[in-house]
Amino acid sequence: MTTATRTIRIATRRSLLATTQSEHVAALLRDRLGVATELVEITTEGDRSQQAGTSLVGSSTGVFVNALRDALLAGDVDVAVHSLKDLPTLPAEGIALAAVPPREDPRDVVVARDGLTLGELPAGSTVGTGSPRRAAQLHALGLGVDVVGVRGNVDTRLGKVTSGELDAVVLARAGLARIDRLDVVTEVLDPLQMLPAPGQGALAVECRADDALVEALAAVDDVPTRAAVAAERSALATLEGGCSAPIGALADIAEGEEGPELWLRVVVLSTDGSLSVRRSASAPLATDDPQRWEDAAVALGASLAEEMLAEGAGRLDETDPHDPATPPNPSPDPAHEAGSAEVHNA
Numbered sequence: 151m152t153t154a155t156r157t158i159r160i161a162t163r164r165s166l167l168a169t170t171q172s173e174h175v176a177a178l179l180r181d182r183l184g185v186a187t188e189l190v191e192i193t194t195e196g197d198r199s200q201q202a203g204t205s206l207v208g209s210s211t212g213v214f215v216n217a218l219r220d221a222l223l224a225g226d227v228d229v230a231v232h233s234l235k236d237l238p239t240l241p242a243e244g245i246a247l248a249a250v251p252p253r254e255d256p257r258d259v260v261v262a263r264d265g266l267t268l269g270e271l272p273a274g275s276t277v278g279t280g281s282p283r284r285a286a287q288l289h290a291l292g293l294g295v296d297v298v299g300v301r302g303n304v305d306t307r308l309g310k311v312t313s314g315e316l317d318a319v320v321l322a323r324a325g326l327a328r329i330d331r332l333d334v335v336t337e338v339l340d341p342l343q344m345l346p347a348p349g350q351g352a353l354a355v356e357c358r359a360d361d362a363l364v365e366a367l368a369a370v371d372d373v374p375t376r377a378a379v380a381a382e383r384s385a386l387a388t389l390e391g392g393c394s395a396p397i398g399a400l401a402d403i404a405e406g407e408e409g410p411e412l413w414l415r416v417v418v419l420s421t422d423g424s425l426s427v428r429r430s431a432s433a434p435l436a437t438d439d440p441q442r443w444e445d446a447a448v449a450l451g452a453s454l455a456e457e458m459l460a461e462g463a464g465r466l467d468e469t470d471p472h473d474p475a476t477p478p479n480p481s482p483d484p485a486h487e488a489g490s491a492e493v494h495n496a
């Protein structure tokens with residue numbers, strides 16, 4: 151049976167954000183491939199514990215991804231759509247990342263009471279986020295705000311500001327854009343202050359590796375987006391081998407004098423934001439062969455991350471900044487312990 155004659159079953163989580171993302175990909179597939187599509191709702195372990203009101207503090211994002219992949223491997227669905235930043239860096243057996251559609255604006259945003267920006271919030275204001283990356287960067291800004299852990303879907307988090315429980319929350323702009331709630335944004339954060347999570351704003355379209363769909367789905371792949379997220383995730387994968395600290399990364403393609411160039415910025419912070427290693431690098435991209443961009447991107451991310459580890463990025467949480475005996479910029483330790491492969495959910 152050719153792909154043109156089958157109905158493509160697309161797995162989705164049940165949240166508004168997830169169903170909106172999956173429907174977006176379904177529309178792309180109908181449009182580009184002329185296929186019929188059907189959304190199939192999958193309840194994940196993470197959704198169940200959120201419904202039960204239990205906290206998922208420190209949970210790995212794999213929770214949200216595995217149930218969809220299981221449905222894929224079982225043949226219950228043909229395609230799974232994820233927020234790319236929620237995917238663990240390790241590839242999954244039997245599963246292909248068949249397409250990365252064009253990315254949304256990857257930046258983080260503030261949703262604060264009374265239209266306020268971060269800088270306008272009085273000291274002692276409460277700012278909600280469940281992301282160690284956002285918490286560390288908020289602390290690093292030195293605003294004197296109180297960073298409070300929050301869990302739950304985008305609506306739940308917005309509700310904490312509406313109800314007055316929190317003064318502000320920090321969220322991905324892309325999530326709000328997808329559910330058409332950009333009206334609540336009071337500040338878009340400059341990546342200089344808040345580097346997004348690797349892959350933020352991008353979608354991952356997966357299918358079984360042995361399915362002919364792998365080739366067909368290339369129709370919704372965006373080469374520049376794939377290269378950018380490949381660089382970010384390659385840096386993340388390399389850094390995870392040496393640390394479990396919060397990581398922000400953002401890559402972009404700019405037109406240089408000699409042709410397109412890939413730019414990558416990465417930050418690793420101590421959990422409390424008091425220490426950080428920040429680096430950027432660029433690499434030229436071959437104009438004649440965009441398919442080679444991904445390889446160049448992976449190499450750039452890995453080499454930048456290696457440099458950062460050599461600078462002590464893997465030891466930020468081991469250093470006590472208040473102890474004059476420990477240097478603020480720890481020297482490289484070739485024997486650093488392997489960190490966990492956990493990717494935090496945001």
Ligand SMILES: NCc1[nH]cc(CCC(=O)O)c1CC(=O)O
Pocket residue numbers: 233234235236304320321322323324325326349350351352353495496
């Ligand atoms: N953390 C969960 C999550 N996973 C993807 C998004 C938003 C969409 C995206 O970043 O692609 C969000 C919400 C958020 O971080 O505000």
